[in-house]
Amino acid sequence: MVRRILSPGTVEAISRTFQKLNYSSLGRMYCDEGDDAFWKDRRGPCQKLGIKLAEVLRGRLRPRGRSLYVGAGVAEIPVLVMETIELGRSVAVYNLRAEEVSVLNAALTGLPLRFISGRAQSAVGSFDHLWIASVLNDPEHFPQLSALSYGRANPVTFDPAAFARERRLVAKLAGTCLDKLRRPALVTTSVEEIPWITDWCARRKVTCFVEPNEYPTALVGDPVCFIRIAGARKRARGVRKGVARLKGW
Numbered sequence: 208m209v210r211r212i213l214s215p216g217t218v219e220a221i222s223r224t225f226q227k228l229n230y231s232s233l234g235r236m237y238c239d240e241g242d243d244a245f246w247k248d249r250r251g252p253c254q255k256l257g258i259k260l261a262e263v264l265r266g267r268l269r270p271r272g273r274s275l276y277v278g279a280g281v282a283e284i285p286v287l288v289m290e291t292i293e294l295g296r297s298v299a300v301y302n303l304r305a306e307e308v309s310v311l312n313a314a315l316t317g318l319p320l321r322f323i324s325g326r327a328q329s330a331v332g333s334f335d336h337l338w339i340a341s342v343l344n345d346p347e348h349f350p351q352l353s354a355l356s357y358g359r360a361n362p363v364t365f366d367p368a369a370f371a372r373e374r375r376l377v378a379k380l381a382g383t384c385l386d387k388l389r390r391p392a393l394v395t396t397s398v399e400e401i402p403w404i405t406d407w408c409a410r411r412k413v414t415c416f417v418e419p420n421e422y423p424t425a426l427v428g429d430p431v432c433f434i435r436i437a438g439a440r441k442r443a444r445g446v447r448k449g450v451a452r453l454k455g456w
């Protein structure tokens with residue numbers, strides 16, 4: 208039986224990392240008001256929900272595999288620590304914000320884990336897990352697409368030409384990262400980003416299974432879910448939802 212609870216050493220490493228984070232610098236980056244209230248309120252839930260998610264993910268990943276993280280930040284620290292120190296996996300972790308990357312890395316000293324400031328599309332090699340949560344619908348990078356994804360588009364001000372441009376960029380970003388998967392593989396993503404993953408699978412004629420459970424997150428607040436991507440030689444095609452098992456897993 209797969210053990211679901213994290214080891215005490217992993218939980219200790221997560222909590223040590225959260226203690227070492229520079230919250231006043233992070234406050235300026237994560238919240239417009241830039242005050243300490245944001246992290247006073249969010250730090251505990253972020254650590255707690257991150258550990259819960261790490262426990263769930265632990266049972267879905269094989270030891271010593273490779274994960275690609277797109278746009279990871281504080282929220283992903285628990286899962287990254289679990290993957291590296293508990294499962295002995297290697298992780299390629301990308302974030303475009305150089306200042307945030309240096310604050311995160313300063314708190315990770317002593318752990319086999321570093322954030323990289325740059326585009327995830329530049330990651331080299333293949334992966335059996337892709338984490339892409341609250342990136343393809345990020346209002347900072349894709350304002351029109353984000354408004355549409357979250358059901359907040361204003362019909363008076365919505366810019367369809369800008370939306371079409373953003374949709375091309377997002378499809379390219381998602382496709383470039385998904386092409387790096389060695390199947391069978393797992394994708395962790397937010398519920399709002401599911402269509403990008405299932406669309407890529409449909410175009411590639413690859414079977415995928417969207418797990419029915421959703422898990423809350425504490426910063427962006429988008430719930431995340433898991434999508435299993437079938438192995439290369441499966442005959443069944445299409446998207447399955449809520450089916451207990453996918454052949455090849």
Ligand SMILES: C[S@@+](CC[C@H](N)C(=O)[O-])C[C@H]1O[C@@H](n2cnc3c(N)ncnc32)[C@H](O)[C@@H]1O
Pocket residue numbers: 277278279280281282283301302303304325326327328340341342345348380424426427
């Ligand atoms: C809304 S934040 C989400 C942060 C985190 N995943 C969370 O849920 O709290 C989106 C992040 O995606 C990053 N990002 C956007 N495009 C990226 C790319 N091509 N490669 C790596 N990171 C990217 C941005 O730098 C930003 O940090």
